[in-house]
Amino acid sequence: MNEQVEQLSCQELVELVTDYLEGALPEEARLRFEDHIGRCGACKIYLEQMRQTIVVLGHLPEAALSPDAERELLQAFRGWRSG
Amino acid sequence: MGQALAEEKLLESLRAGNEEAFRELVREYQPSLVRVARIYVSNQAAAEDVAAETWLGVLKGLDRFEGRSSLRTWIFRILTNIAKTRAVRDGRTLPFSALQDPGRVPEAAVDADRFLDPEHPRWPGHWAVKPEAWPEDALLAAETRDRLTEAIEALPATQRAVISLRDIEGWSSEEVRNALDLSETNQRVLLHRARSKVRAALEEYLKEAGT
Numbered sequence A: 001m002n003e004q005v006e007q008l009s010c011q012e013l014v015e016l017v018t019d020y021l022e023g024a025l026p027e028e029a030r031l032r033f034e035d036h037i038g039r040c041g042a043c044k045i046y047l048e049q050m051r052q053t054i055v056v057l058g059h060l061p062e063a064a065l066s067p068d069a070e071r072e073l074l075q076a077f078r079g080w081r082s083g
Numbered sequence B: 001m002g003q004a005l006a007e008e009k010l011l012e013s014l015r016a017g018n019e020e021a022f023r024e025l026v027r028e029y030q031p032s033l034v035r036v037a038r039i040y041v042s043n044q045a046a047a048e049d050v051a052a053e054t055w056l057g058v059l060k061g062l063d064r065f066e067g068r069s070s071l072r073t074w075i076f077r078i079l080t081n082i083a084k085t086r087a088v089r090d091g092r093t094l095p096f097s098a099l100q101d102p103g104r105v106p107e108a109a110v111d112a113d114r115f116l117d118p119e120h121p122r123w124p125g126h127w128a129v130k131p132e133a134w135p136e137d138a139l140l141a142a143e144t145r146d147r148l149t150e151a152i153e154a155l156p157a158t159q160r161a162v163i164s165l166r167d168i169e170g171w172s173s174e175e176v177r178n179a180l181d182l183s184e185t186n187q188r189v190l191l192h193r194a195r196s197k198v199r200a201a202l203e204e205y206l207k208e209a210g211t
């Protein structure tokens, strides 16, 4: 009954980070993941960096439509309405 | 439900010829349309053409749109059809295999040489070169954002589309799957690879900037 739960290596853990953040890990795998994070400072930093990356991505400005292109589309919309 | 109701209202305005409603719709979706089009066509200009053609297709179909899918899904289906036709016309091979089965070609999230050997007697697969905490203020700097944009541009088109919709535009994974016609697993594999590469690019940049 004292069988050792097989532990994740750091190299294995980094491949599971997205599944973890997306809530897609099965219960047992999630517990192993969190157990590793609780004991490994480097992986904890890695996970934090992934989270920070996502936050910064969310603050990138979006590519806007050029005013010319927007005018053309609005013209098409007017044509559609009257046609 | 709130979303369905909002969509109903929007459709009503569009059909009534409300220009402001159309302008808003275009502004909301244009960046994503161009990003997704880039999966199929070779450059930015062609992708913008495809997006413009999509809007014309949307107008043409609007009166017949019955709301059996969400408006967003419907718009992206139009886009995908136009983009595929264009890709065939331009003689491009579509990256279908990449979309359907990204797991076939393995790709490490972090270079293997950052880790100790998996057969290491004491610390198998542990970090050899550990990641170091990033300085918060550098993360928010304008230059960091430029680097981030470069890193996204450098991604394969399918990965770029997934990370753009999911993390830049803030779509749910289900919405991304529907728009790109991906399985749940493949969506996640593509997202994982894209995020991992962007993180690595940030790490490299912040290390340079810090020394």
Ligand SMILES: [Zn+2]
Pocket: A009, A010, A013, A036, A040, A042, A043, A044, B127
């Ligand atoms: Zn670790």
